[in-house]
Amino acid sequence: MVTALDEIARHRIVPVVIARSVDEGLFIADALYEGGLPVAEVTFRTAAAPAVIQALAERGDVVVGAGTVVSAAQVDVAVAAGARFLVSPGFHPDVAARAAEHGVPLVAGAVSATEIMAALAAGITTVKFFPAETSGGLPALRALAGPFGDVTFVPTGGIDASNLDEYLAHPQVVAVGGSWMLPRAALEARDAATIVRSTADAVARAAASPQAAPAPRANG
Numbered sequence: 001m002v003t004a005l006d007e008i009a010r011h012r013i014v015p016v017v018i019a020r021s022v023d024e025g026l027f028i029a030d031a032l033y034e035g036g037l038p039v040a041e042v043t044f045r046t047a048a049a050p051a052v053i054q055a056l057a058e059r060g061d062v063v064v065g066a067g068t069v070v071s072a073a074q075v076d077v078a079v080a081a082g083a084r085f086l087v088s089p090g091f092h093p094d095v096a097a098r099a100a101e102h103g104v105p106l107v108a109g110a111v112s113a114t115e116i117m118a119a120l121a122a123g124i125t126t127v128k129f130f131p132a133e134t135s136g137g138l139p140a141l142r143a144l145a146g147p148f149g150d151v152t153f154v155p156t157g158g159i160d161a162s163n164l165d166e167y168l169a170h171p172q173v174v175a176v177g178g179s180w181m182l183p184r185a186a187l188e189a190r191d192a193a194t195i196v197r198s199t200a201d202a203v204a205r206a207a208a209s210p211q212a213a214p215a216p217r218a219n220g
């Protein structure tokens with residue numbers, strides 16, 4: 001069975017979506033799809049998130065997950081709405097346990113050896129290295145990748161077209177997350193062309209990256 005993590009590994013880019021309405025979420029999904037990226041991490045930063053997840057899940061052509069999941073209750077809401085993967089900014093055992101109960105993969109945040117060990121103890125082998133750039137960036141990720149050779153990373157936070165390639169090239173980076181292809185001004189103006197262009201650029205960089213994505217193992 002192809003899991004959501006397999007699909008993320010194939011696309012190698014996880015767009016972080018902050019949608020204020022279902023309408024905005026559908027607009028974003030259309031633009032991402034047109035740019036070649038049928039993936040969306042819909043964050044629980046807006047009240048619209050569950051409805052957006054549901055609308056994208058019903059479309060059926062987008063790998064939809066929930067982001068900024070910080071409680072077990074949000075895991076339930078996300079899964080009920082149709083989220084196929086879950087992303088947390090940090091690690092909490094209650095969130096990990098609830099995700100595992102549902103059998104939905106959780107990419108939990110971890111930027112230190114201690115946090116990675118906590119994630120591993122919960123059965124999570126793909127972690128979100130967040131916030132990437134302010135947590136030491138690629139040098140820090142490289143240092144952690146050494147002792148944790150079986151862990152794969154989804155660096156997110158402060159990544160854009162200027163530093164995407166170097167993250168993608170790391171052998172333990174399964175995918176890169178971020179919101180750079182979805183600038184708020186473009187969303188406000190319903191400027192799909194800007195989003196499509198920036199998404200297509202990221203997709204092309206991922207495809208051209210010399211490093212084949214490592215196969216992620218089951219999370220949670």
Ligand code: 3PG
Pocket residue numbers: 016043067068130156157158159177178179180
């Ligand atoms: C996230 O929640 O993953 C981050 O806000 C994404 O970081 P970015 O906005 O710097 O890409």
